Amino acid sequence: MTTRSSLNDALNTMRPQDAAFFHKQLSRRDALRTGGLAVGGMLAGLPAIAYASRSVMQDGALPDDAAPLENQVFRGATNPTNAKVLDFYEQVYERPGYADMFSESLVRLTKNFEIVPGAASEWSGSEDGKTWTFTLKPGHMWSDGNEVTAADFVRTFQYSADPEHAWDFTWFWAGNLLNYAEAIAGEVPVEEIGVRQGANEYEVVFETVDPAPYLSAKLLYSMPLSAAALDEYGPLYNTNPETHVSSGPFKLEEWIRDQQIVYTRNEAYTGDLQVPLQKIIVKMADPAATFTLYEADQIDYMQDPAPAELKIMESSPDTADQVYQGVGDFACLYFFLDTTTAPFDKLEVRQAFSHVIDREAMEQQIWGQQSRPAPSFLAPGFPASNTEELAEIQAFDPELGKQLLADAGYPDGEGFPDLTLSYRGGGTPLEDATVQAYAAMLNEHLNINVEIQTIDRNTFYADMATYLFGWVSYGMDYFDPSNMLGVWTTVGRHSYSNPEYDKLVSDATTFLGDPEERIAMFQEAERVLVEDVPAVWAYHVTPIQLIKPYLIGPGLEPDDNGIAAVHWPGFATMGSILEELYVSADAPTDRE
């Protein structure tokens, strides 16, 4: 295990910007701690960890420096393209930003990436790790007067598995919850999936196919729909204020398609989130126009400014302190290689490709603050991340790359086929530049011609497993290594298949023992993965946020690891930011 002193040694040998980054980011030890915390609270028989709210509200009162209640208004912007529903269990990829406000998941994720109680007050697992019981907090009401009970969760999960619903995120539970995959396939009724009421209406029981010590982390995505509303109004009841029902801190006030969504406080809210904001206005805007809105003080927050926009913000002392750098969802962007097909069926070819990507130059000239080099898959701060120790495996060394290519039978690239790099449409400017720069590097160092073919995003994902050489990203869906590393198992999203890797991931995923031992198992799996080079890792996203100075609160103060930003999952009830952000008295009035 890396000790603090060896970590410091490593930092001392790094370039200043890298050292600063690693000081800012979670260290490996921190990752073990937070990851262990997340997993430790889930082990069979252990109670959930205690959690004290960090809300800025004291007995319902705003801080002294806060604007009055009527000015506790937050304005954001979202791309209207995907703004069709507002609930996770309706459709995941058709939600705008600022969705999932109308109910609370069983657990919540803090800014320090701790899994803490949400709608559930506690949970426990069976000895075999396959049965998990979550106890709901009583007295939590829907705005229609019904109580939030296990029936809402059971009905929501059954609805998600209904083939007629055609939910776009079924993969998340398929193969994990008992009979879920079979229900999707129509082989068993949805009533037989592994989600049921326990001993009483406040107990929700989940049954899994294999031991699932990570289940509570995964149940971050468990915001229920109202069973009564589903029965009375049918799907999409939350898209209309007339039929809308909420048990969350906000309710739907208005939704003018392609213009704006307005959430206001749910007066009937009985949950334990103490939210200072009284209104959230979500303006529909093309991403290219978002910065203009921000500059014109039409919104208070935005994410992912374009490179020039970031430069403009940073170049002025008046605006530089509005720039925040987060860690997002620990996404890794990478070039994947089809290891089953020539020429990438040769390890030497894959290794050669991995040694000609100059991440240092890319960081300096392309990524800037918006990303950090990824010598391995798991980003610093994510449980089991082992960045420092794996950094040399795919280090930039063009001479070694040339030698490996020659060893594979392609001296100076002779005889190597021209390649097409499949690129998903709608990429960010950073992605565009990274892909083009890597193509140029392959040409420069290995004398390989690469054509970049942009493919419609939906088509890309549908056909991704068939591409020889491509570019894609993956960010976490839940805070456990089984999520990220599961992508590379034989049943994952790529053609890569390595029985040794599969076994390591499978054993670690279902391991019920010491959390640190489990983390070490995942680290061994990642080492195998990085050495096998099914992908050339490029960068980890550290998304930039622009936040107006009058938005303040502990949510924007450095977390335990020194990161000050709105943390994933952002403005939703499954995170903690809603409790930790308010509008200061300095804010302009009439900001609607």
Add this chain to the structure above:
Amino acid sequence: MATTTTGSLPNAEARLGAQDPRSAMYYAFGRFRRQHLAMIGLVIVVFLMIIGFGASLLAPTDYREASLMDANKFPNSEFPLGTDNIGHDFLTRIMFGTRTSLIVGFAAVGIACLIGIPLGMAAGLRGGWTDFAVMRLIEVMTAFPGLLFAIFLMTVLGSGVGNIILVIGLTSWLTLARLMRAQLLTLREQDYVTAARSMGATDLNISVRHLLPNAVAPVIVAITLAIPTAIFAEAGLSFLGIGINEPTPSLGKMVADSAPYIRVYWHLGLFPTLAIALIMLGFSFVGDGLRDALDPRQN
């Protein structure tokens, strides 16, 4: 008087009977040359063709070559048009982008000619069911918005130079077909066509030897004006990200790629935009000049 009359007759006969050695094209070129904008357009087109088709010899670097450490340089003595966001020499990229535009423009219009001219000739010459079928096909094709249809085809076929040429060609033959049909509907009633047919000439023979030469002037004008349209279509599709694949330079894609940087790195948007404008202007001026020069009424 008689002497005068007798003396003047041979001159008049000479004037009337002698063949003018200068062809209609000679006069057309004369009229073209007298139009300043047309000549400017011609100079622009020739200049663009030299830098475009000569890019491999004239450009400072290979278009694939990029020096990341030189990224985002403003125009300077080393890089006259600056560098882009990954360190491509922008002058090189513009020269090769011009080549791409010209190739797409000429090739796509070539495909349009291969489809549109024969169909227009068949419709105009044969009439009847052939004309009916061709005109209905044209009407159906006209019902599709050109750009949307091109986007659809590009999505199906995938991006790339070959596909974009094919797609633009497939969506831009309608004007040529209609024009050729209209020309032939007029010309086929001429006495010399009736004479040729009475002497046993086939449709193909009549088309190639008699009709096409007489219908060619407006078609040339249409072709000349179709080239900038095709170039602009390529720029548009590439701007939308479904046109030319990197690393092949495309002026439209260069404009699109500049958007996130343009508020700081102005040169990334300015130069490719100017290049597109220059190409459009050049071909449009030449096309307008040809239209005026080849207009029979100018005789």
